[in-house]
Amino acid sequence: MSEPALVALRKASFSYEDGPPVLSGLDFEVREGRTLALLGRNGSGKTTLMRLLSGGLRPDAGELTLRGRPVAYDRKGLTRLRTTVQLVVQDPDDQLFAASVAQDVSFGPLNLGLPDAEVRARVDEALTALDIGHLADRPTHLLSYGQRKRTAIAGAVAMRPEVLVLDEPTAGLDPDGRERLLATLGGLCEGGTTVVMATHDVDLALLWADDAALLTPDGVRTGPASAMLARTDLLHRAGLRLPWGIAVERLLRARGLVSGAAAGPRTPEELAALAHAHADGPGPAPTAGA
Template sequence: MTSPTPTHPVVELVKAGFAYEDGPAVLSGVDFPVAEGRAIALLGRNGSGKTTLLRLLSGGLRCGSGSLLLDGAEVAYDRKGLTRLRTTVQLVVQDPDDQLFAASVGQDVSFGPTNLGLPEEEVRLRVREALEALDIVALEDRPTHLLSYGQRKRAAIAGAVAMRPRVLIMDEPTAGLDPHGQERLLDALARLREAGTTVVMATHDVDLALRWADEAAVLSPAGLRTGPVAELLADDDLLAAARLRRPWGTSVARLLRAHGLLGADGVEPRTPEDLDAWVAAGAAGPRRSFRGSARALATE
């Protein structure tokens, strides 16, 4: 019987370390594989090294120790190696004003593909695809300085998407957005994932991470831990070390289990909307007793 061909993460940090000039180590011995087709939330307190890790992963910084692998091969930090990396991995920074520079949205989104030397027809196709993916086709000719903050966020992401990366990395993409803006951005990210893009998101929002991600990567003074998002965000010791609060959904699930309303293998509600749907369906058994228990929970 033929053994299956081994598969590598798309991009991976191996025993990576980094320190800024004349400063202590920000990261040390970090292993961080990014597998195809995943949604990964990177969490940690301020100053824990999240942004540094993202820049190492995208080639914006070079590992002081350890290595960065792309499809299992070590990245060369020459022009050819970095071009190959940046056509595979794209980073969107936290402040869109640090990324947008062209006069109009369409011009800005076209910059990356044009810089690759692609034919004009291919550039137009990529720009159209990116604008459609982020639901900003109507903004193509809009001057970037006239965009709202949420529109600038989506335009910056569209510029990265136009490069057709296999991995999209974002630093606090929902920061500064109102609830409606967050929902529109999450809808856009869902469309990108459906099209096959792997997404890594640094965030302080544990509720967003639990709702959105498949996996979590949590930075604490002990290093980086990775695993299923629900498992890591239920680890009180890890959350305390990383100075993160417990997600709302995790607390609700614990309360429901304590009252016998949710089995050990039951699907946990991760958002208020999940809980509403669960209550409406009478998911814990007979509707009368479930609703009576739910009322009891509400008064505690």
């Protein structure tokens, strides 16, 4: 018998006041140790789903479970949920409010009533994980956009959650900032944190995620990222395009340059390396008289 999902929504429905249903009868689960990309068009319910997972919203019907146990929406139940699942919203300015980086990151652990020494240890650990230890005393209003993103994530990491849910974490970052953040998330995953990322970037999802969940008008479909993001029917219903890496792999397979179980290149750099390897390979056999 398989282990229950780390966190799951079962037959969950939700509507905002006086509005139509945003989610209806939704089944969605997060498996421990699997990076998960959540994709869908604007208005598909991604943000609502993430807020349901973190306890910011409560389903009108259905239930939220942690390791198979229903979440109770009382003080004890919500504390258990919020020490397990942490949500980082897209705009860091919606999350940062303290005078300095260290003060902001310490807010969550202080609210848990932890001893000062434990709070300091968690803050130091989170700042180190996000590579912003040198910014501990920096006023938050003097941070760059990328630094504010990292500070917001550090505040969630200081809670030591098992699941970190990120809403468009790479939006607004330059290429270097994006790569640094993805490397940081990789380190968190290696340390045992399960990361869920909502994104519109199908190329990023293909490159980064183990699994992909596509929100369509018919519900959510989840599976291995390479398989889900090759489903043009699901991508169309989710308002998404085919990832660059899948399109390139299909072309290379048609030309016999990729075969078997080998994956095609997922980035332009990998494509350039493949082209270079073929260019350096043995050329055609010489003709007679050459």
